[in-house]
Amino acid sequence: MNQTGEPLLDVRGLCAGYGASMVLEKLDFSMGVEAVAIVGRNGMGKTTLCDTLVGFLPSSDGQISLRGRRVDGLAPERIARMGIAYVPQGRRLFPSLTVDEHLAMLARGTRNKRWTPEAVYELFPRLAERKRHSGGNLSGGEQQMLAVGRALLLNADLIVMDEPSEGLAPTIVDVLVDAVHHLVDEGVAVLVVEQNLRAAVRMAHRQLVMVSGAIEAQFAGDELLTRPDLQRRYLGVGTAKEEIQ
Amino acid sequence: MTATLQRASAGPTTRRRRAELRRLPAWAVAAAAVAAAVWVAFLADGTPAGAAVTDPGNFVVTLLDAVTFAGLLFVAASGFTLIFGLMRTVNMAHGSLFLLAAYVAIRVQEAMVGRSRNIDASDVGLLDWVVPMLVGATVAAVLGLVIQQVFLQWNEGQELRQALITLAITVVLADQMLREFGGLAGRMVWPGAVTHFFTIMGERYALTRVFMLGVAVLVGVLLWLWLNKTSLGMVIRAGVDDRQMVRGLGINIKRVFAVTFFVGSFLAGLGGVLGASFAGVAPGTDGDWLLNALVVVIIGGLGSIKGAVAGSLLYGTVVAFAPAYLPSQYSFYAIIVTFALLAMVLAVRPYGLFGRPA
Numbered sequence: 001m002n003q004t005g006e007p008l009l010d011v012r013g014l015c016a017g018y019g020a021s022m023v024l025e026k027l028d029f030s031m032g033v034e035a036v037a038i039v040g041r042n043g044m045g046k047t048t049l050c051d052t053l054v055g056f057l058p059s060s061d062g063q064i065s066l067r068g069r070r071v072d073g074l075a076p077e078r079i080a081r082m083g084i085a086y087v088p089q090g091r092r093l094f095p096s097l098t099v100d101e102h103l104a105m106l107a108r109g110t111r112n113k114r115w116t117p118e119a120v121y122e123l124f125p126r127l128a129e130r131k132r133h134s135g136g137n138l139s140g141g142e143q144q145m146l147a148v149g150r151a152l153l154l155n156a157d158l159i160v161m162d163e164p165s166e167g168l169a170p171t172i173v174d175v176l177v178d179a180v181h182h183l184v185d186e187g188v189a190v191l192v193v194e195q196n197l198r199a200a201v202r203m204a205h206r207q208l209v210m211v212s213g214a215i216e217a218q219f220a221g222d223e224l225l226t227r228p229d230l231q232r233r234y235l236g237v238g239t240a241k242e243e244i245q
Numbered sequence: 246m247t248a249t250l251q252r253a254s255a256g257p258t259t260r261r262r263r264a265e266l267r268r269l270p271a272w273a274v275a276a277a278a279v280a281a282a283v284w285v286a287f288l289a290d291g292t293p294a295g296a297a298v299t300d301p302g303n304f305v306v307t308l309l310d311a312v313t314f315a316g317l318l319f320v321a322a323s324g325f326t327l328i329f330g331l332m333r334t335v336n337m338a339h340g341s342l343f344l345l346a347a348y349v350a351i352r353v354q355e356a357m358v359g360r361s362r363n364i365d366a367s368d369v370g371l372l373d374w375v376v377p378m379l380v381g382a383t384v385a386a387v388l389g390l391v392i393q394q395v396f397l398q399w400n401e402g403q404e405l406r407q408a409l410i411t412l413a414i415t416v417v418l419a420d421q422m423l424r425e426f427g428g429l430a431g432r433m434v435w436p437g438a439v440t441h442f443f444t445i446m447g448e449r450y451a452l453t454r455v456f457m458l459g460v461a462v463l464v465g466v467l468l469w470l471w472l473n474k475t476s477l478g479m480v481i482r483a484g485v486d487d488r489q490m491v492r493g494l495g496i497n498i499k500r501v502f503a504v505t506f507f508v509g510s511f512l513a514g515l516g517g518v519l520g521a522s523f524a525g526v527a528p529g530t531d532g533d534w535l536l537n538a539l540v541v542v543i544i545g546g547l548g549s550i551k552g553a554v555a556g557s558l559l560y561g562t563v564v565a566f567a568p569a570y571l572p573s574q575y576s577f578y579a580i581i582v583t584f585a586l587l588a589m590v591l592a593v594r595p596y597g598l599f600g601r602p603a
């Protein structure tokens with residue numbers, strides 16, 4: 001929560017899905033300027049939630065408010081300009097563009113703002129070395145840095161990240177965890193959806209567990225990481241085993 | 246998301262098998278190209294042009310014919326591929342915009358020169374050609390923008406419906422142009438300054454064709470600079486890759502669509518004016534040039550500017566060389582070579598040379 005007591009993001013009774021099949025069913029949660037992780041098994045609707053928050057998928061009921069202003073039902077470009085940036089699953093970089101072009105195409109709106117292409121290169125020096133490489137010819141970690149950097153250029157209040165640690169080497173996940181903490185320190189909220197429980201706990205102090213399209217439980221700190229019984233209950237045995245090692 | 250799924254489902258075995266299937270025709274095509282080159286260079290006695298080693302002059306003229314015609318093809322097709330690449334709209338009205346710009350430019354040129362028939366090239370200054378060209382192309386661009394705003398925008402994402410709408414517009418425009426401009430062939434007159442011949446390898450060659458190539462190269466360079474050096478150009482290229490993600494970055498894609506359609510229609514208009522200067526226009530030219538644009542982008546790959554360059558060069562080469570280097574009694578069948586080219590390219594690369602699956 002921020003000083004005024006009004007949450008940054010407030011989601012109430014959100015329903016969404018594809019055609020007749022409902023994926024999100026009366027989902028509620030809210031967050032302030034903090035990092036929040038959403039964890040859960042495959043197929044619980046995590047990506048659907050992300051897509052709905054940024055307007056890629058229309059919601060069928062409920063509401064999404066950012067700083068008290070409704071954003072549900074708006075076009076993705078309006079939501080982005082109102083302050084929700086998206087780092088989607090699989091990064092979705094533009095293979096035709098170089099690293100520098102990914103940032104340059106958004107540079108016009110960043111003058112005198114906190115995040116400019118230069119600031120992104122400062123945060124991720126490895127990207128600066130790859131300026132002229134195409135988006136498709138980067139390592140997984142570099143791609144993720146570029147996807148995050150691109151989202152930062154919106155100078156948004158909230159960044160939604162879908163599976164940012166997917167397919168990344170542990171050292172790169174460290175870089176990502178640091179970046180998330182750094183952003184929160186600077187006043188940018190981060191909502192991160194993660195399969196990787198360890199990464200989720202390291203990025204976000206508060207974790208919400210999603211089960212069948214709704215938030216089922218909430219944990220703080222590393223409680224979830226140290227309690228196999230909770231993991232079995234909410235995340236399924238297979239996931240727990242993987243994550244514990 | 247679907248793309249990821251497809252990628253995930255295409256395991257290593259499928260991918261390898263597909264690669265094997267491709268390799269064989271690739272060799273066949275290379276062999277065909279080499280055979281054609283050897284034929285043209287050494288064996289083509291008894292053809293209108295004769296073997297290149299014995300008659301180099303004819304070869305150079307044919308080559309010039311090929312690249313200059315390719316220039317015109319590129320201008321005509323680049324707008325088509327630009328619009329398709331970003332918006333997935335198959336703009337069947339592209340040929341109509343081509344023809345309309347040509348008619349308008351002819352009218353403007355007649356007004357500027359002050360004569361309506363038998364304009365002599367010596368009366369046409371450079372401006373008497375450039376101004377009509379810009380006016381004609383701008384009219385096409387504005388009409389294209391109106392078509393997009395009024396008819397296509399609210400059918401966004403429904404590609405078949407958009408194609409049918411633009412097809413209907415083609416029919417309406419063809420009738421209206423017949424009413425307004427009549428059924429006779431019209432012709433733009435090249436500026437007098439470029440209307441003469443020069444000699445190369447003992448053969449006379451029209452400077453106007455080289456001028457046309459120069460204009461095409463200039464258009465290509467400007468288009469390249471726009472797409473690669475401006476932020477709007479980068480946004481368009483990004484939109485070709487992933488439209489939804491571009492919107493997710495806060496970019497108003499509708500405005501980008503409008504600009505793209507305007508520019509694409511402007512390019513169609515430029516092509517029309519070049520075409521009217523090169524070979525004249527008449528009712529039916531719209532269909533011919535829609536077809537030409539389609540052939541170029543099918544060879545080069547829908548949506549790729551690089552592909553439009555490659556497609557224009559290949560198509561231009563076939564159009565120029567086939568009648569000159571087929572045995573005289575078969576010259577009439579030169580058009581078939583175009584289809585052979587299409588078939589071979591599609592056999593090796595089903596999405597065209599630089600195309601990607603949608």
